[in-house]
Amino acid sequence: MSEPSYSHGTSSTPLLGDTVGANLDRAVAAFGDREALVDVASGRRWTYAEFGAAVDEVARGLLAKGVAKGDRVGIWAVNCPEWVLVQYATARIGVVMVNINPAYRAHELSYVLRQAGISLLVASLAHKGSDYRALVGQVRGSCPDLRETVYIGDPSWDGFVAGAGAVPPGRTAAIAAELSCDDPINIQYTSGTTGFPKGATLSHHNILNNGYWVGRTVGYTEQDRVCLPVPFYHCFGMVMGNLGATSHGACIVIPAPSFDPAATLRAVQEERCTSLYGVPTMFIAELNLPDFGSYDLSSLRTGIMAGSPCPVEVMKRVVAEMHMAEVSICYGMTETSPVSLQTRRDDDLEHRTGTVGRVLPHIEVKIVDPATGVTVPRGTPGELCTRGYSVMLGYWDEPEKTAEAVDPGRWMHTGDLATMREDGYVEIVGRIKDMIIRGGENIYPREIEEFLYGHPKIRDVQVVGVPHERYGEEVLACVIPLDPADPPTLEEVRAFCADRLAHYKAPARLRILDAFPMTVSGKVRKVELRETYGG
Known part of the structure; x- marks a missing residue:
């Protein structure tokens, strides 16, 4: 009989009971002469x-x-x-x-x-x-x-x-x-795809501990220098980045006001950064710079990739060509401060690309049947839920919406479809709302995207469901070609899928694009792809 899809992170190291200010005071006392913050654009530095x-x-x-x-x-x-x-x-x-x-x-x-x-x-x-x-x-x-x-x-x-x-x-x-430490100190508005965004309200305890544990999992010490091209307005920058660094005495390096691939690699080279953050599209942009090979990135050892799944080929290049042998994949959401799951420093390539890691210490995760709320067996898809110190205090001044997201057991319902492997590692198979239902068949866009990354003419791909009169929905592949002068045709894409993907998963439609619509935090706006090309 299979184990239930439930896991909790244990540790002999306790959670921090500090406020953010008290934790910074400890870092100042311990590492006063070491650099804390560098702004490359202006040349300003602070110990x-x-x-x-x-x-x-x-x-x-x-x-x-x-x-x-x-x-x-x-x-x-x-x-x-x-x-x-x-x-x-x-x-x-x-x-x-x-x-x-x-x-x-x-x-x-x-x-x-x-x-x-x-x-x-x-x-x-x-x-x-x-x-x-x-x-x-x-x-x-x-x-x-x-x-x-x-x-x-x-x-x-x-x-x-x-x-x-x-x-x-x-x-x-x-x-x-x-x-x-339980006082609210941060409101982050989640980018709702319908209606107005909701303000996730986070405490010292929420974000300080999450930053600390993310940093501890990649092995930060006062020797580390963390390059942050990801936006501070999002948890990725201000929690995993800033608080992840200062809670370990590491240095925050700001490469540019907003993401610039060349400025990012320049900052890594000049400041001898040991860690680099980004969503996969950022790493793709850096790797595709014409002069990528001219940057000295030998100081890097780790970094964090999050926001969306990382294609296998991209991960191979990040490890081999960017020297990030210990790069970590993180999964989370603003409402959970943000990280619940993370790969470990010694995980193999398959775990770093096929999963989003396993539960962090002091956090619980489970996967449930969205209809019944019952925990499903390992290997069975369901909705990922998380519980622990990281779950937000609530949505600011919106108790009803809080109750919709956080159940009476204090489980945060993520809206993500996932499976838990026997070893406790979790695979995200899509958003409940992104799942394509074609003629009664459930289709997970992530599976098709991973497969199409292997096509020789495709640089990047996003798969969405669009309306179909007979089947309800059909599969649309939005593709950025490797060579804009020689994009793949629908026939070529379907031939690539033949005999290797179930026929109903093969794209019925194809759009060639120069770029994907993105949120500021680097996530592809699939809802916009559906709205723009679903007609």
Whole structure:
């Protein structure tokens, strides 16, 4: 009889009981002279001692603006040192930092400002053609809680920091002493595909421990230098990246304000980074640079790939050509701080590409029948659920939506279809909503994508279900060709599938694209592919 699809992570090392601020204080005391933060674009650097002092200065600047514990401060900015300073400064004084997607326009910005009740906003001046000052001006009248906006790289930021002088230096320590590690300190809006996004509310305990355990699993010490081209506004950057680094005394390296493959590899080379983060499309872009071979990446040993599955061929090149022999795959979601499952340093190539790892210490996972909620046997597909310290406090001010996602047993329902192997490793087979049902047959896009990556004319592929009058749905393959001048035809793709995939899984339709629509965090927007090409 097969074991149930349930696993929990055990460890003799306890969870951290610190707040984020107290944990940073420990790092400053232990690693004061070591580098904590490097911004390659501006050339600015901070040791841990300097970083701790800068965080305290920003925290006092916030207090001077009348911000108090529990108040919400928004951060709407590209990756920069100020983003990191605001992250740690808000946590130090118990203020709830609200991450705002840099791609948001006026409508989305207005919703988040109002829904979270943001009183102070810290923003970039501009990003990819968006004038942030103008956008804030458009929405200010509809956001009664917003008192003031401080712009990074503007005199308003300088004035904000200078305001720290009006607050006694010991004030932040006095506030910090009264904080609980279970206090909410972060709201991250999940990019909903329907309706407005929901604000996942996370505590010190949630995100500090998750960053710590992700970093511990890849073996971080104070010797590590972590290159972060992933956005800070997302858990990948601010939790797995920033908190993963500082909780082990490692150095945060910011290669550029937003992802640039050449700037990323330059930063790894110049700063002798030992770890590099990214979603698979980022690694693909780096590997495909015409001058990729000219970068010295020999300092790398590890890194984290997450966000979507990694094709086998890409993983082989990352390990062999980028020197990332210990690269780790992580799986999670914003609502779980984010990581629940992670591959280990010594896992083989098959586990790193065929699975998303096994459960982290102090976390439980199970796979259930979506209809009954009963745990299924290992090897059987079902919905992945997770429970433990990492599960969010709830969606901000939305108890009904919280109850829909987190059941009475405190299990977070991920919406992902998965199977658990006999060894406890988990394979993601798709989203419940992405599963294609063709004439009663369940089709998992991930399986077809992995297969089509082996086609000699295909660089990247995404598979979605589109409406079909007779079968309900049929399979559409959206392909980025290896050579745009010689893209594959539908006949070639179907011939490649013949005798190797069940006939109903072979793509019925094909679209050749230059690029996929992406979220800012690097995930392909399958819903947009369906809407655009499903007609």
